Amino acid sequence: MTKQDIEIKTQDGTAKARLFRPAAPAKAGVILYMDIFGPRPALDQMAERLAGHGYAVLVPDLFYRYAPYGPFDPKTAFAEEKTKAALSVLSGGTTQGMTIRDNAAFLDALAAEGVGGPIGVVGYCMGGARALNAAATHPDRIVAAASFHGGNLASDAPDSPHRKAVSIKARVYVGVAGVDRSFPPEQSARLAEALRVAEVDHIIENYVGVGHGWCVRDHSVYDEVGAERHWRRLTAFFGETLG
Template sequence: MKQDLDIRTQDGVARAGLFRAEGGASNAGVILYMDAFGPRPALFQMAERIAGQGYAVLVPDLFYRNGPYAFDAKTAFSNEKTRAELMELIGSTSQEMTKRDTAGFLDALAEAGVGPVGTVGYCMGGARSLNAAATYPDRIVAAASFHGGNLAGDAPDSPHWQAAKIKAKVYVGTAGVDRSFPPDQSAKLAEALRTAEVDHIIENYVGMQHGWCVPDHGVFDFAGAERHWRRLTTFFSETLG
């Protein structure tokens, strides 16, 4: 069951979908941070699957500061025009903006009556999931990233710099081949989390490509996606109950 929400943030009003299982109670919440193509049926399908496990799942539009947009996940990066439009959207929505917005997202879940909160992000949402946990350590108890990019890069908003602030348990699922998160970054992230004594798992999905979890991606892999679902289900069961 999907409920459309308008969430007040410091910068305006973010559109979001709140998903719950039909007739089911939700004692814990999950924020699903979108990939670069925005909220759409594929992400709603994923949110419904998480909601079916007993959680209230919020899928906010991180690009709400901009006008209407729509991209085909299979072709957006192969077309020069849509690629440029997409990169402009991504570049205009900083990590700091999403950190601020997350206060409103957490309040929306609190108003929905749920207690502990976990996060999960895909692609650009992966870093946002981890940064949210660092920014709101007393409200987020679990943070997951799948094929997240630049989780331990040189930029000041890279999540690995914030590891000492994280109290949540962390799960990172990496694509076997991913230029946005190469092996040296994986090693840097692991070292930062170990040094900060963060309870974490970093798992390499060998043979998978960036975007393998999301059903409308051109590189979607059913077996790999199901493996991701098993890991995520266990992760939230252990941390959110």
């Protein structure tokens, strides 16, 4: 496995990203959309693990417009007013529309690195909605889209992913935290209805007993049993759709 730091020219500037490659030629490319705490060792480890399954994994910095920032410790960031305010600025100021604009550059960056063909996407926390919106925006390229503890996947906001379900051609997997204020049961039902009406091949699975952020090792609510279940689901999902 190798990793390289790259810079991606977007419509709004230059996004730093890290690309993880398997030892053998990659079966397919994957974009991993970060959670609110940004690129860091915990996400690198997750990308490395995916690369170990044969995928070239791109982890772009979605907050590049505000760089430099952080780093943040997920265990304490929301307990301290200064870091809580900084995260609010970063997440609130980086809209879905901005990431939707960036996605073409992310896909082009993979192609420029020799990673063509069908692409998979996976997002955590704020990255979950971005993964689904990416699938809706690039149905010709993205064939698999997964979200884990993604927030606001079917909110009242005009950029909520469920509103674009009709444009999604990818298979969709949504792993839901058992208790998650950012994705309550009524949103889950709304997303399920939108995907079903749009005839999207999808699974929405409830991980009972885990909290928002359970998949990521440096989160305070990290749950090893639940995280390993997430890995089994994700690798099987990508195995079926990306090979």
